[in-house]
Amino acid sequence: MQPVITLKDIVKTYNLGKPNELEILHGITITIYENEFVAIVGESGSGKSTLMNIIGALDKPTKGEYILNSLNVNKASKDQMSDIRNKNIGFVFQNFNLISRTSALKNVELPMLYKGISSSKRIKKAKELLTLVGMEKRMNHDPNELSGGQKQRVAIARALANNPSIILADEPTGALDSLTSRHVMDLFHKLHKQGKTIILITHSNKLAKECPRIITIKDGNIVSDVRQEINYVN
Amino acid sequence: MLIENIKIALNSIKANKLRSILTMLGIIIGIGSVIAIVTIGDSIANGVNKEMQGYGARNIEIYVTNKNEFSTDENMYEVSSVEMSEKDMLSKDMLLDYENAFSNQIQALSIEESIGQITLKNNRFKSNINILGVNKGYKDFNKLEMLSGDFIKENDINNISYNAVVSDKFIKEYFGSKYNNNEVLNKNIEIEINNKFLNLTIAGVYKFKSDEYTDKNTYSNILLPYTTAFKFNKKQVYFQSFKVVPKEDIDVIKFQLDTNTFLSSYYTHNNSYQITTFGLTSLVNSQNDLMNKLKLGISAIAGISLFVGGIGIMNIMMVSVTERTREIGIRMALGAKASTIKSQFIIEAIFISGIGGIIGLILGIIIGTIGSNMMKYSSSPSLFAGFIAISFSMAIGIFFGYYPANKASNLDPIEALRYE
Ligand SMILES: Nc1ncnc2c1ncn2[C@@H]1O[C@H](COP(=O)(O)OP(=O)(O)OP(=O)(O)O)[C@@H](O)[C@H]1O
Ligand SMILES: [Mg+2]
Numbered sequence: 001m002q003p004v005i006t007l008k009d010i011v012k013t014y015n016l017g018k019p020n021e022l023e024i025l026h027g028i029t030i031t032i033y034e035n036e037f038v039a040i041v042g043e044s045g046s047g048k049s050t051l052m053n054i055i056g057a058l059d060k061p062t063k064g065e066y067i068l069n070s071l072n073v074n075k076a077s078k079d080q081m082s083d084i085r086n087k088n089i090g091f092v093f094q095n096f097n098l099i100s101r102t103s104a105l106k107n108v109e110l111p112m113l114y115k116g117i118s119s120s121k122r123i124k125k126a127k128e129l130l131t132l133v134g135m136e137k138r139m140n141h142d143p144n145e146l147s148g149g150q151k152q153r154v155a156i157a158r159a160l161a162n163n164p165s166i167i168l169a170d171e172p173t174g175a176l177d178s179l180t181s182r183h184v185m186d187l188f189h190k191l192h193k194q195g196k197t198i199i200l201i202t203h204s205n206k207l208a209k210e211c212p213r214i215i216t217i218k219d220g221n222i223v224s225d226v227r228q229e230i231n232y233v234n
Numbered sequence: 235m236l237i238e239n240i241k242i243a244l245n246s247i248k249a250n251k252l253r254s255i256l257t258m259l260g261i262i263i264g265i266g267s268v269i270a271i272v273t274i275g276d277s278i279a280n281g282v283n284k285e286m287q288g289y290g291a292r293n294i295e296i297y298v299t300n301k302n303e304f305s306t307d308e309n310m311y312e313v314s315s316v317e318m319s320e321k322d323m324l325s326k327d328m329l330l331d332y333e334n335a336f337s338n339q340i341q342a343l344s345i346e347e348s349i350g351q352i353t354l355k356n357n358r359f360k361s362n363i364n365i366l367g368v369n370k371g372y373k374d375f376n377k378l379e380m381l382s383g384d385f386i387k388e389n390d391i392n393n394i395s396y397n398a399v400v401s402d403k404f405i406k407e408y409f410g411s412k413y414n415n416n417e418v419l420n421k422n423i424e425i426e427i428n429n430k431f432l433n434l435t436i437a438g439v440y441k442f443k444s445d446e447y448t449d450k451n452t453y454s455n456i457l458l459p460y461t462t463a464f465k466f467n468k469k470q471v472y473f474q475s476f477k478v479v480p481k482e483d484i485d486v487i488k489f490q491l492d493t494n495t496f497l498s499s500y501y502t503h504n505n506s507y508q509i510t511t512f513g514l515t516s517l518v519n520s521q522n523d524l525m526n527k528l529k530l531g532i533s534a535i536a537g538i539s540l541f542v543g544g545i546g547i548m549n550i551m552m553v554s555v556t557e558r559t560r561e562i563g564i565r566m567a568l569g570a571k572a573s574t575i576k577s578q579f580i581i582e583a584i585f586i587s588g589i590g591g592i593i594g595l596i597l598g599i600i601i602g603t604i605g606s607n608m609m610k611y612s613s614s615p616s617l618f619a620g621f622i623a624i625s626f627s628m629a630i631g632i633f634f635g636y637y638p639a640n641k642a643s644n645l646d647p648i649e650a651l652r653y654e
Pocket of ligand 1: 014015022024042043044045046047048049050051
């Protein structure tokens with residue numbers, strides 16, 4: 001198995017050098033291999049999102065080394081980080097982060113737009129993805145005309161737009177009822193089967209138990225990292 | 235990418251229609267007033283120039299003047315009362331030399347030697363008629379149109395003939411309706427001036443032109459060879475003045491200067507007389523100069539309006555960037571590069587100012603056209619001015635949009651996503 005994500009002694013300090021300086025991550029070391037499905041659990045404020053932002057190349061660690069697919073992210077330029085986010089990683093946010101006054105279809109097109117894919121190809125792919133998440137009937141609606149579950153499905157479709165090998169999902173089901181959460185989880189299992197590497201932050205122990213590997217974070221440290229045999233039947 | 239950015243910009247302008255239009259107002263007023271003023275100014279300048287042209291703005295008059303007499307443009311026409319001797323005047327050869335030297339610049343050179351004036355009178359009218367000895371150039375200089383027969387020819391001048399050219403007005407007054415313009419050719423007329431009789435044969439008829447300077451129905455001329463006139467005046471053929479007009483494409487000011495230099499060379503050793511040239515061009519130019527200064531002044535005010543408009547755009551772009559911080563964060567998180575975000579906002583600023591510029595241009599054209607139609611001479615706004623206006627307003631967009639766009643592109647994706 002190939003390591004996809006290698007984190008070594010990652011430290012993240014907010015407001016560095018200011019009076020309100022605050023160290024959130026205290027030296028996180030994780031290796032995640034290709035096609036792993038990892039759940040990250042922990043209390044609120046323990047630093048899960050902070051870690052996820054570093055893995056997603058949205059943020060840089062204060063100390064430590066992050067290697068993504070043999071590329072040293074610490075040394076990457078702003079534009080290289082943009083490229084990584086655009087091509088290698090599909091990010092599903094806790095709060096959807098869809099662009100308002102912009103249709104579901106246009107939202108899904110965005111990553112492809114920034115990759116430089118032609119308009120006709122973008123529309124074709126976006127329609128496919130929206131159909132995959134069961135949103136084909138709502139694709140011309142703006143986000144404010146969609147329910148929470150529908151928005152999250154659009155966000156997942158958008159995360160898949162450039163066919164990234166890694167999916168990062170920060171509490172994708174946090175705002176959803178149990179039935180909709182179920183749909184979303186089923187979708188992640190399906191993507192896992194297709195060979196994607198998935199990292200999922202969740203508060204729900206029930207959902208974490210569906211994942212082959214569970215990492216627990218407490219106050220910015222890893223307190224447990226377990227692999228388990230699961231027999232998930234879709 | 236560019237097309238997408240343009241679409242995003244247009245969407246954002248559409249989403250905030252009223253705000254965008256209010257922002258454009260400064261640009262609209264600025265561009266509109268510049269275009270309107272330039273158009274109206276051009277029409278005034280055109281009018282002045284055309285009117286001056288009608289009065290012979292390009293004509294140059296050359297005088298031999300007394301060095302010791304104070305002479306300004308105003309008293310130029312007051313020909314010196316002291317009789318100058320023939321050696322101080324311009325000879326026929328000098329004029330010929332001058333004409334040859336400037337042959338590719340001169341449109342027409344006109345000589346006049348007056349014999350005197352007669353008055354035709356009956357119970358219906360009273361008409362003054364000048365008897366003038368002229369050369370061939372007189373016809374072109376005064377743009378006379380021949381109705382029948384011929385103008386004074388080289389032969390007439392050499393032979394000191396008594397062939398005369400008269401106006402159709404004169405024919406009517408002299409013969410009544412007895413003859414038409416053709417029938418009158420070769421008829422004789424007898425004129426008495428200063429108790430001397432002049433017997434002339436009509437060789438041609440020209441179309442009478444009312445002189446814009448003088449009363450409509452006063453002067454009409456009987457034209458005869460200048461040699462004949464000199465002979466009648468019992469004078470040698472020497473000239474105290476003549477008139478010349480340069481060809482269309484010749485710079486009049488330079489032509490006037492060169493003419494003066496050329497003819498003055500005959501007077502370097504003359505202690506009492508000199509060559510003075512007089513033309514209206516400098517007057518026209520100073521008028522145009524004034525007009526241009528006026529245009530510049532008003533354009534400066536319009537420039538201030540554009541500047542204020544630019545600041546308005548900058549302000550609204552700052553608001554737009556702040557309002558859309560989250561959107562910017564999302565775009566960056568999905569892989570938009572800083573340069574892409576920057577160009578997105580610059581394009582938006584360019585579109586706001588550019589659309590403002592186009593609206594201003596249209597308004598300016600409408601106001602300018604109405605305004606210039608109220609002047610005597612209408613003038614249409616130039617394509618060039620329109621092009622400049624649009625590019626200038628777009629440049630304002632780039633200039634004032636750059637700072638907000640840069641601010642947007644420098645946002646940290648994490649912080650932008652966190653923005654409430
Ligand atoms: N930009 C920031 N500046 C200062 N402190 C921050 C910043 N972002 C996060 N923090 C702090 O870091 C800590 C970890 O935050 P983080 O968002 O990673 O928690 P989390 O584990 O994702 O919690 P939750 O489960 O509630 O989403 C919190 O105490 C938060 O206050
Ligand atoms: Mg979180």
